[in-house]
Amino acid sequence: MTVARPGSNELQPPASGHDIELHNVTLRFPRPDGKGTLPVYENFTLDIERGSFTVLLGPSGCGKSTLLNLIDGLLTPTSADSVKVLGRDVRTDPDVTRHTAYVFQSARLLKWKTLRGNVEFGLKGLGVQPRERWDELMKKYFGIVGLTDFTKYYPHQVSGGMQQRAAIVRAWVNEPQILLMDEPFSHLDEITAAELRRELITLWSRDEQRRTVVFVTHDISEAVQLGSRIIMLTPRPAEICFEQIVDLPWPRTDADERSFEIEKRLRLVFAERAGVKA
Ligand SMILES: Nc1ncnc2c1ncn2[C@@H]1O[C@H](COP(=O)(O)OP(=O)(O)O)[C@@H](O)[C@H]1O
Numbered sequence: 001m002t003v004a005r006p007g008s009n010e011l012q013p014p015a016s017g018h019d020i021e022l023h024n025v026t027l028r029f030p031r032p033d034g035k036g037t038l039p040v041y042e043n044f045t046l047d048i049e050r051g052s053f054t055v056l057l058g059p060s061g062c063g064k065s066t067l068l069n070l071i072d073g074l075l076t077p078t079s080a081d082s083v084k085v086l087g088r089d090v091r092t093d094p095d096v097t098r099h100t101a102y103v104f105q106s107a108r109l110l111k112w113k114t115l116r117g118n119v120e121f122g123l124k125g126l127g128v129q130p131r132e133r134w135d136e137l138m139k140k141y142f143g144i145v146g147l148t149d150f151t152k153y154y155p156h157q158v159s160g161g162m163q164q165r166a167a168i169v170r171a172w173v174n175e176p177q178i179l180l181m182d183e184p185f186s187h188l189d190e191i192t193a194a195e196l197r198r199e200l201i202t203l204w205s206r207d208e209q210r211r212t213v214v215f216v217t218h219d220i221s222e223a224v225q226l227g228s229r230i231i232m233l234t235p236r237p238a239e240i241c242f243e244q245i246v247d248l249p250w251p252r253t254d255a256d257e258r259s260f261e262i263e264k265r266l267r268l269v270f271a272e273r274a275g276v277k278a
Pocket residue numbers: 029030038040058059060061062063064065066067
């Protein structure tokens with residue numbers, strides 16, 4: 001039996017070994033004009049292993065954000081056999097989402113609070129970390145992303161990249177078992193995005209706890225740089241049209257021949273099966 005470290009949120013993985021289990025999920029949104037529904041998922045099944053860095057790669061509008069929202073219990077499917085997080089169905093047991101954290105496309109910081117104030121707000125809001133650990137946790141995670149000297153700044157006093165780093169700290173300080181990341185670097189310039197990818201991989205790979213990351217992107221190169229498993233989705237209703245295990249060490253770059261080969265293959269498949277010229 002796995003015993004959690006004191007103060008850690010690491011929970012025993014479900015017997016299946018899958019932190020996330022979506023079985024036969026159907027989701028149809030009502031159309032705003034009242035004329036029927038928009039099918040986003042029809043009998044969609046996906047299992048995500050404990051400790052994996054799973055990248056969901058798919059064209060715009062295929063349902064990637066919707067999938068994260070289903071996992072986080074923010075949306076309820078039209079029907080499903082299961083929507084399980086850590087072995088518990090989020091529909092009947094929404095409290096399980098205290099073990100997940102979400103990082104969005106934009107940092108969504110409170111502009112009247114400093115970076116530290118924002119992170120404290122996240123700690124207080126979720127209430128899973130004892131107050132006596134807050135200082136140590138903030139020091140650790142602000143340090144890893146290079147924000148130690150900026151914790152007293154307000155969001156408007158730092159760059160977009162620094163704001164997004166603070167958003168990552170806000171998610172990570174709670175030490176959630178599952179990190180849901182929705183195109184978190186897509187608004188950043190390429191150099192900053194590359195730095196943040198490296199920092200994210202450092203955070204995740206050096207952690208004693210085997211955290212599960214679900215990272216959404218439409219960027220093939222980003223998918224190959226980050227993922228241990230890449231899942232490619234088709235346009236709506238989204239289906240898994242291709243899967244790739246990437247068994248290469250991090251940090252990865254385009255300059256590495258093996259990642260370049262995988263990227264080339266994914267580009268071809270993306271064009272053929274997801275109908276996207278990338
Ligand atoms: N709350 C909603 N109500 C109605 N339609 C929605 C809602 N959220 C998303 N959609 C539709 O579902 C589809 C998938 O959206 P989304 O998951 O945001 O795509 P992606 O993140 O892959 O770009 C889109 O066609 C979008 O218009």
